[in-house]
Amino acid sequence: MVERVDALMRSYVEELGDSTALTLFDRLPHGKRLRAKLVLKIARESKEALKLASIIELIHAASLLHDDVIDDAMSRRGVDSINAIYGNKSAIMLGDILYSKAFFELTTLSDEIAKTISNAVTMLSIGELLDVELSKEFNPDPRLYMDMIYKKTAVLIEASAKSAALLSSKDSEAFALYGKNLGIAFQIVDDILDITSDTKTLGKPALNDFKEGKSTLPYIYLYEWLDSSGKSQLLNLYKKALNEDERRWLLEKMRESAAIERAIQKAKALGNEAINAVDDPSLKSIISDMIDREF
Amino acid sequence: MVERVDALMRSYVEELGDSTALTLFDRLPHGKRLRAKLVLKIARESKEALKLASIIELIHAASLLHDDVIDDAMSRRGVDSINAIYGNKSAIMLGDILYSKAFFELTTLSDEIAKTISNAVTMLSIGELLDVELSKEFNPDPRLYMDMIYKKTAVLIEASAKSAALLSSKDSEAFALYGKNLGIAFQIVDDILDITSDTKTLGKPALNDFKEGKSTLPYIYLYEWLDSSGKSQLLNLYKKALNEDERRWLLEKMRESAAIERAIQKAKALGNEAINAVDDPSLKSIISDMIDREF
Numbered sequence: 001m002v003e004r005v006d007a008l009m010r011s012y013v014e015e016l017g018d019s020t021a022l023t024l025f026d027r028l029p030h031g032k033r034l035r036a037k038l039v040l041k042i043a044r045e046s047k048e049a050l051k052l053a054s055i056i057e058l059i060h061a062a063s064l065l066h067d068d069v070i071d072d073a074m075s076r077r078g079v080d081s082i083n084a085i086y087g088n089k090s091a092i093m094l095g096d097i098l099y100s101k102a103f104f105e106l107t108t109l110s111d112e113i114a115k116t117i118s119n120a121v122t123m124l125s126i127g128e129l130l131d132v133e134l135s136k137e138f139n140p141d142p143r144l145y146m147d148m149i150y151k152k153t154a155v156l157i158e159a160s161a162k163s164a165a166l167l168s169s170k171d172s173e174a175f176a177l178y179g180k181n182l183g184i185a186f187q188i189v190d191d192i193l194d195i196t197s198d199t200k201t202l203g204k205p206a207l208n209d210f211k212e213g214k215s216t217l218p219y220i221y222l223y224e225w226l227d228s229s230g231k232s233q234l235l236n237l238y239k240k241a242l243n244e245d246e247r248r249w250l251l252e253k254m255r256e257s258a259a260i261e262r263a264i265q266k267a268k269a270l271g272n273e274a275i276n277a278v279d280d281p282s283l284k285s286i287i288s289d290m291i292d293r294e295f
Numbered sequence: 296m297v298e299r300v301d302a303l304m305r306s307y308v309e310e311l312g313d314s315t316a317l318t319l320f321d322r323l324p325h326g327k328r329l330r331a332k333l334v335l336k337i338a339r340e341s342k343e344a345l346k347l348a349s350i351i352e353l354i355h356a357a358s359l360l361h362d363d364v365i366d367d368a369m370s371r372r373g374v375d376s377i378n379a380i381y382g383n384k385s386a387i388m389l390g391d392i393l394y395s396k397a398f399f400e401l402t403t404l405s406d407e408i409a410k411t412i413s414n415a416v417t418m419l420s421i422g423e424l425l426d427v428e429l430s431k432e433f434n435p436d437p438r439l440y441m442d443m444i445y446k447k448t449a450v451l452i453e454a455s456a457k458s459a460a461l462l463s464s465k466d467s468e469a470f471a472l473y474g475k476n477l478g479i480a481f482q483i484v485d486d487i488l489d490i491t492s493d494t495k496t497l498g499k500p501a502l503n504d505f506k507e508g509k510s511t512l513p514y515i516y517l518y519e520w521l522d523s524s525g526k527s528q529l530l531n532l533y534k535k536a537l538n539e540d541e542r543r544w545l546l547e548k549m550r551e552s553a554a555i556e557r558a559i560q561k562a563k564a565l566g567n568e569a570i571n572a573v574d575d576p577s578l579k580s581i582i583s584d585m586i587d588r589e590f
Binding site for chain 1: 313364388395396399402409410413
C-alpha cells in the first residue's frame, strides 16, 4: 500500500514535466510514511484515500525540506539532506514545488478536507517559526513547548487522521483527537530519545537538542526540579558543546529528578487518551509501538 | 481599493495569532500590487474580488520572499529584504506562512478559481527552478527564456486575470491570454531596463542580469547577431564584473545589433495581442504604460 503512495507521489512530480524537480525528488529519503499509513488504516484503501495519503506525504516532505534549510541540517534519516547535496536553493525550490502541487491536488478533494489540510499547513509553518523563537533562549514553560510541538509535529498528523475519517464517514473529531495526541506523544518520545538513546557514531546519547537551543520536555521538568544553583548550572550548559563532566552532571541530574520518566508518563497519558478516543485495535498498536521504544 | 487589499492581507496574517509573523509581514514592502489592481479592474469591487486579490498578493509576496533567499538578494524595491534583516530562515518561514494561509483562504473560493491559482503556484515554483538552471551557463535559446519567464513571472498574472474573469462571468480564456502576455511583456521590459536604464547609484546601467548569469532576451538576440569571434567575446563577459572597456564593447554591440529594439518589438507584439484579446480601454492603458517606460 505504501508503495502505491510512493508511486503516486512520484507521478505527481513527474506530471510537472521538469526533469530537475524529478531528479531532486528521487533523492529524498522515503521515511516511515507514518501519515500515509495512518490515512490508509483509517480510511481503508480507495482511490481517494491513496490520493489524500500522497498529498499529505508531499506536504510532509516539503516541510522537512524547508526544516532542514532552517535548521542547517546536513543529514536526514541517515542520508545526506537535499540542502547538503544540492544546496539550500534547491531544497527551498523543491519544497515549494511539492507544497504547491499538493495544494493543487487538494482542490480535487472535498472542501472540508481541503480546509482541514491547508489549515494544518498554516499552523505547521507557524510551528516552525515558534520552534526557532523558542530556541533563542532556554524556555522553562511546558505550555509553550507543548503548543510548539503541537503545531510543528502534531497538527499534520491530526489533520491526516481527521481527513481520513471524513473520507470514510467516521467520527472526525474523535480521530482528530487521536491524531493530535499521537503526534504530540511522538514528538515527546523523539525528544526523550535524544537524551536516552546511544547513537551509532558516539556510542552514547547525542544530547543534540539542548546544544541546538531546544529546551525539550525533560529539560523543562529537570529545570522545575532543580534548586537555584542547579538551575544556574543547567542554564550554563544551554547551547554548549558539553565536556565529559558536564555530560555526566546532566545525565545524573536527569536520573535523580526522574525528568525522563515524567516525560514518558506524559506521552503515555496522551497515548491512552488517544486510544480511548477511537475504538480500534490497530490504531492502539500504533500508539503502543511508538511509545514503547527503547528509552 | 488597494489599501483594502493591504488591510485584508494583514488581517489574514493577524488571524494566525503569531506576533513574530505579523512583525515580519509588516516589514515587507507593499510593491505596486499590480496583480491586485488587475483583479479589481477586471472583476470590479466585491467581497470576493478583494479576497481573490489579497490571496494572490500573499502568494506573490511569498514567492518574492523565497526568490530573495534563492537569489541572495539583499534589497527589494530599494529597502532591505527580509532575508537581509532577519536572515534566510525567517524569510523562508514567512514565505511558507503566507503561501499556506493563501491556500487556506483559496478553499473558500470556487473550485475552478482554486485550481487556477494553485496550478499557477506550481508552475511558478518550477519557473524559479528553471531560472536557476538557465543561469548556470549562457542560454542562447529564446524559447527556453520565454518558457522560463512565462512560468516565473507571467503565470500568476495570467491566473489573476483568468480568475477575476471567472468571478465576474467574463471570457476567462481571453483574459487569461491578456494576463499571460502582459506578464511576459512585463518581464521582457524589466530585463531590457537592466541594460538601458541608468541607476541612481551608478549613473549608468546596472548590467546586473548578465553578471548574475541571466541571459535575457537582448543578450540572446545579440548572440544570434554576433559573428563567431563576437560570440566568444560575449561568452567571455558572461558572469563577469565588467571593466569600462568591456561595458563599452557590450553596449556598442547592443546598439549595432539593435538587439534591444528587437526585444522591445517582441514585448510590443505581445502587448498588442493582449489588447486585442480583451476589449477594454483601461486594460489597454495598463499595457501601454508598462511598455512605454523609458528605455
